Every structure is written in C-alpha cells, then in structure tokens.
Amino acid sequence: MLVNINKRLRAATALTLLALLCSCATKVPLTPGAVPVSPQAKGDTPPPAPREFRAAWVSTVANIDWPSRSNLSVEKQQSEARAILDRAKGLNLNAIVLQVRPSADAIYPSKLEPWSEFLTGQQGRAPLPPYDPLKYWVEQAHARGLELHAWFNPYRARHATAKTPLTREHFANTNPEAVKQYGRFLWMDPGEAASSQRTQDVVLDVVRRYDIDGVHIDDYFYPYPIDAPGAGVGAETAALEGAPAPARTELEFPDQPSWQRYLLAGGKLERASWRRENVNQLIEALYTGIHREKSWVRFGISPFGIGRPDRRPPGIVGFSQYDKLYADAELWLAKGWLDYLSPQLYWPVAQQAQAFDVLLDYWLAQNPHRRHVWPGLYTSRIDNTAKSYTPEEIVKQIAVTRTRPGASGQVHFSIAPLMDNRKGISEQLKANAYQSAALVPSTPWLGAEAPAAPAVVARRDGGAYHLKLAAGSGKAVAQYALWSRYGAEWRFAVVPGARAEWVLADDAAAGPASVVVVSAVDRLGNESPRVSVLPATGKL
Structure with missing residues (x-):
C-alpha cells in the first residue's frame, strides 16, 4: 500500500478461538444507512441481516503486519496468524486481505515464483518444517467465518528493504529485459508482454489452487515518481500528505525499449496513454480470467484515493495517479472490470482539499455498474506523531460511509493498529461501529441464485x-x-x-x-x- 513501508506489527494478545465460538451472539447494530429496528415491533420476524464489508489489510512486505519478522519458526508464524484472525473475529470484521505476492515472490509454494524472504529470511528458502502458509490462512479464516482475499502486487519485482539475493528463478533473472531498476526498486515494465503474462499466470494459479474469496491488487502500477538521480520517495510522501509534489526533477521510468517497440509496430497512442493502456489490458484480463476460473471469486482494486484532475470536485487537489501511476480507475469502474473498489481515502473528513466525504462521493459517482465501493481507511495513522489521527476520526469515517447507500463497507490499513489497540481504537470500533457481526454484501452480478434453506x-x-x-x-x-x-x-x-x-x-x-x-x-x-x-x- 501507499503507506506500508512505515508500519510494523507488534505482538498483541488476541481472543482465543474457543472463547469466540462459545460466546453469546451480540446485539444487532444499525444496518448501514438505515434507522434502528425496533425489536418489539417485529414479533417473531427478525430484522434484515446487517450487511457491511469490514476488512483489514495484512501486509507481508517488509514484515509490516505478518510475520512480525522474517525467519520465525513455523509455530510462531502460525500463532501470529491465528492471533490476527482472532482479533479480526473479535472486532466483528468479516474479511482479511492478505498480501501473498510482495515483490514477484510468494508466501506459498509456487512453481512460478520463489519463496519470499519476508517469510523465511532468504528468498527461495521454504519454511521448515514444510507447510503452506496461504492454505493455513484460508483454512483458519474460514473456520472463523472470515473471508480471505489474496492481495497481489502486480508489478514490483524487488522492494527497497530486501536484503537477500534474488534466486536464479526470479523473474528479474529469467526475464531481465522486462525488469527495470527504478531507484532502490526493481519494477516489471508494464509495457512488456512478459510482465503482464507473469502477473496473470501467478494470480490465476492461486485462484485455481486455493479456496480464496477474492483477488486484490493495490495502488502500485507504474511506480510512484522518485527524484532524479537519487532514490527518494518525494511524490509518494507528498501524495499522502495531500499536497502536490514539491518542485523537483523526476526520474523517468526507463521503458524506452518497450515504448520504441510499440511505435515501430505502428502504435498511435502518445506515451502516457500507451502506459495507461498497458495497465488497462492487465485489469481487463484479470477480471475475465478470474471469473472464468471461479465465478464466485471477487476482484478488487485499491487505487490511490484522488481521481483524475479533469474530473475532480471543486476544491479537491493533490497527486494524480492518472498522470503519474497511469492508473485509470474511473475507466475500470465505467467498464465494470472489477467487483469492488477500495480507494485509499487516507485523509480526514475535515481536510477540505482532500475531504474524505467529498472523495467518497466522487468515486460513487463514477460507478455506473453499481460495483461495491469499500473505501480504505488510514487507521495506521493512529500513532504517536504530531499528525496522528484520533480513534474518533476513524469511527467518524465509518459513519460517513453508512450515510451513502452506494458505500457498503471499509478496509483498514492495516491490522497493526487493531492488534496494538492504539489509543483504544479496537475498543472504540467494538463499542461504536462494529457492535455486531455482519454479512458481506451480496454480489448479484456474479450470481444471484439463493442456496436452499438449511x-x-x-x-x-x-x-x-x-x-x-x-x-x-x-x-x-x-x-x-x-x-x-x-x-x-x-x-x-x-x-x-x-x-x-x-x-x-x-x-x-x-x-x-x-x-x-x-x-x-x-x-x-x-x-x-x-x-x-x-x-x-x-x-x-
């Protein structure tokens, strides 16, 4: 995610699964956007089931959330996974979005990509004793009634915090012409057919082999611009602060070979549009391929939260993913190439230039196919810095989503503050936002046939x-x-x-x-x- 290199998971005590399964069911809260239901008026007919997507991202890159450090024992990895799932269940969340491909590597056994060093301490090294972490997460999540969405980074080939050498089998070594050095990162060039094909192959391999509920990709398409000639992250930091990047000379992404090949083949698009089309083709192919394999697996995207400059509401300013990341999220909604959008709305309600409610309304207005809109919340901004959110800000943002009929959930970045209960955020959510369990909203465009009565x-x-x-x-x-x-x-x-x-x-x-x-x-x-x-x- 946009902010994930700054956070670390700290161990926290979670509710045990036994206590969760034996506990009494809790009171029914407001259905999002509805008024309280009077139980006395309902007789023997219960109210409608509460429906709301309530999820948290679990980052594996740089050991932000899980595992808490690389090369933990298998027993400790599994214990931390169970603690996260227990905390999610205890807070009445209903989904986890787990990062399974941090940097063209894997936290599961794969014939396509090597084991991630963030899991075992060395790229290509399998856990000992052998086990399948993704299979474990899926089984443990489903045992608690939680969905498990597999989160893939589509183009990153090596993270700036990586320490161990790439394996011979890594994409950067088998397809060096398709991977570019960009600052301290390696990046799969979206203009190279091999890059797109590898990402599709990896995603569909997971869809076939694992009982996941969703596929999820984040905001990293073309990389956030960095300063030339160094390896800073000025644009990324400025984007998060909600301001235009300071005056600077950006390092051009080195895709000249693929761009020239496109022109020589008769391509007519100008370079920015060509880059956007490269990403568009991947998005469409993923949406089609995922549903061809398993019609019930939903496809979600969490782009940067500010839209195209030429469509923004009055007063909204900030970084342009359309012009810098070459991500045309408005087009994906217009074409219906996703099942849910989780725009990263990482600014307070009262910050006028990037106001949470105004941006949420913007994305809802771009949604002709009525796909799910489940905004990403910057819950990790609850910290000890001068710019820290209060827990009340997150509760307020949840309340805002419930006043919009088209917004039926939220995703917290990330699970760390909920595990740490920073400034009482977990207690606030349980008391004021997630008092009861809730079903995930239905997705009728993928199938509306009801199951038989139990x-x-x-x-x-x-x-x-x-x-x-x-x-x-x-x-x-x-x-x-x-x-x-x-x-x-x-x-x-x-x-x-x-x-x-x-x-x-x-x-x-x-x-x-x-x-x-x-x-x-x-x-x-x-x-x-x-x-x-x-x-x-x-x-x-």
Whole structure:
C-alpha cells in the first residue's frame, strides 16, 4: 500500500478461538444507512441481516503486519496468524486481505515464483518444517467465518528493504529485459508482454489452487515518481500528505525499449496513454480470467484515493495517479472490470482539499455498474506523531460511509493498529461501529441464485440450546445467518458454514432464547429462505 513501508506489527494478545465460538451472539447494530429496528415491533420476524464489508489489510512486505519478522519458526508464524484472525473475529470484521505476492515472490509454494524472504529470511528458502502458509490462512479464516482475499502486487519485482539475493528463478533473472531498476526498486515494465503474462499466470494459479474469496491488487502500477538521480520517495510522501509534489526533477521510468517497440509496430497512442493502456489490458484480463476460473471469486482494486484532475470536485487537489501511476480507475469502474473498489481515502473528513466525504462521493459517482465501493481507511495513522489521527476520526469515517447507500463497507490499513489497540481504537470500533457481526454484501452480478434453506434441529441441554446445522441440497453454504430473540431483543450471529453445531447460551437476565431463525448464505452473499426454530420442542 501507499503507506506500508512505515508500519510494523507488534505482538498483541488476541481472543482465543474457543472463547469466540462459545460466546453469546451480540446485539444487532444499525444496518448501514438505515434507522434502528425496533425489536418489539417485529414479533417473531427478525430484522434484515446487517450487511457491511469490514476488512483489514495484512501486509507481508517488509514484515509490516505478518510475520512480525522474517525467519520465525513455523509455530510462531502460525500463532501470529491465528492471533490476527482472532482479533479480526473479535472486532466483528468479516474479511482479511492478505498480501501473498510482495515483490514477484510468494508466501506459498509456487512453481512460478520463489519463496519470499519476508517469510523465511532468504528468498527461495521454504519454511521448515514444510507447510503452506496461504492454505493455513484460508483454512483458519474460514473456520472463523472470515473471508480471505489474496492481495497481489502486480508489478514490483524487488522492494527497497530486501536484503537477500534474488534466486536464479526470479523473474528479474529469467526475464531481465522486462525488469527495470527504478531507484532502490526493481519494477516489471508494464509495457512488456512478459510482465503482464507473469502477473496473470501467478494470480490465476492461486485462484485455481486455493479456496480464496477474492483477488486484490493495490495502488502500485507504474511506480510512484522518485527524484532524479537519487532514490527518494518525494511524490509518494507528498501524495499522502495531500499536497502536490514539491518542485523537483523526476526520474523517468526507463521503458524506452518497450515504448520504441510499440511505435515501430505502428502504435498511435502518445506515451502516457500507451502506459495507461498497458495497465488497462492487465485489469481487463484479470477480471475475465478470474471469473472464468471461479465465478464466485471477487476482484478488487485499491487505487490511490484522488481521481483524475479533469474530473475532480471543486476544491479537491493533490497527486494524480492518472498522470503519474497511469492508473485509470474511473475507466475500470465505467467498464465494470472489477467487483469492488477500495480507494485509499487516507485523509480526514475535515481536510477540505482532500475531504474524505467529498472523495467518497466522487468515486460513487463514477460507478455506473453499481460495483461495491469499500473505501480504505488510514487507521495506521493512529500513532504517536504530531499528525496522528484520533480513534474518533476513524469511527467518524465509518459513519460517513453508512450515510451513502452506494458505500457498503471499509478496509483498514492495516491490522497493526487493531492488534496494538492504539489509543483504544479496537475498543472504540467494538463499542461504536462494529457492535455486531455482519454479512458481506451480496454480489448479484456474479450470481444471484439463493442456496436452499438449511436443515436445523435444536435440543435443550445444560442451560443452552444446541443447534445442529446442515446445508440443503444444491449450492454450497459458506455461512449461516442466525437470529435469536431474548425477551424483546433480537441478536445476530454469523456461523461458519463448516460448523455442524452451534450453542446458544441462556441470557442471565432474559433467560433462554424464545425464537431462533436461521438462513444459509453462499459464497456471493445470497441468502436462503429462513427457517424458524422453536427451541422448546426441537421442531422446525
């Protein structure tokens, strides 16, 4: 991400999975953009399921989030992964966006790219004892009812913080003509067909082999400009501050060979448009290829948060990804080449030149196909610097998204401040924003057929109702949505689809649940007909 080289994960104590699975379901919050539901007015019919995408990025590059340092033992890597997932579940998040390809390398076994040094301490070295980290993350996330989106950097070939040599099999060594030195980075030239093909091959390999819920790419297309002749990050830093880059001489990205080859082949576009078209072709190919492999895997992009200069709302100024990164995010929305957009809106609501709400409205207005818009929040700006956010700023930004019908979620950059509970942000989110579980919004353009109603049987045992859950025939079930009524209050929980049993403990004040209602939810968020359970008799 734009800011990821500045953050580090610090170990934090998380809730245990056992406590999460045995705990009582929590109160239903406001459905985003809606008014409170009166439980007394609903009788035996529960309110609609709350729907909101609530995610956090987990960066592996430079060991920002996971693992906390390279070359940890396998046991420690897995322990840290479980702690992150437990914290996400405990905060009522419902998705993790895990970086699986930091720099043309992999945190999973791959025949295409070497093991990442950020995982094992040396590029090309496999974990010992052998295990598959991505498979572990997917299984552990799904066991908690969380989605796992695999995050790929599409073009970076070597990060500035890398220390160990590239392997012989690394793309920079097998395709040296397609990789360019740019400051302290190596970059796959988007104008080279081999670069685009490698990224497509890597992404589709993961889609085929792993049970992921989404594919995600970040804001690094052509690299952020750096000063010539050094290796500074002036444009990137200025972009984050929300101001134009200072007067400077930028180092030109060295794609002259691919540009000349394009012209000699009869190409007519001017250079900036040609660069944008190189990226556009990758975006379209990924969207088509992912859904050809698995129709339910959603494709998301998290571009820089300020749009094209010629379309910006009055008063909005700042860095132009359109002119500097050659990322035409407005076109991708117009063409419908993505399932969700997470623009990095990394500025406060009150910062007029980059106002969070104004920028959110801008992206919503660029969305004719009504794709999901789930803005990225700069939660990591809660720190000990003079420019630190307060937790209230993040809660306010979540509240803003809930006033916009087209904005149905958020993604936090990154998990680190939530693990650290910086300035009480985790407690604030749980108390004021994420009081209850929520389903991920449905994605009807990829499929709208509902699964069959589940089979549910309840029995009374030891101060609790024990539910047995089974999917109906036909479509697979990813989750169960479960409502329980205690007195005049409805409570909502999300149960992982792999669980066959669930326990509803009696409430100390209200006693046992009087009504239980269950529905099945598929991979695209489609909800089945609901089944009403009468716990006292165990009948459906």
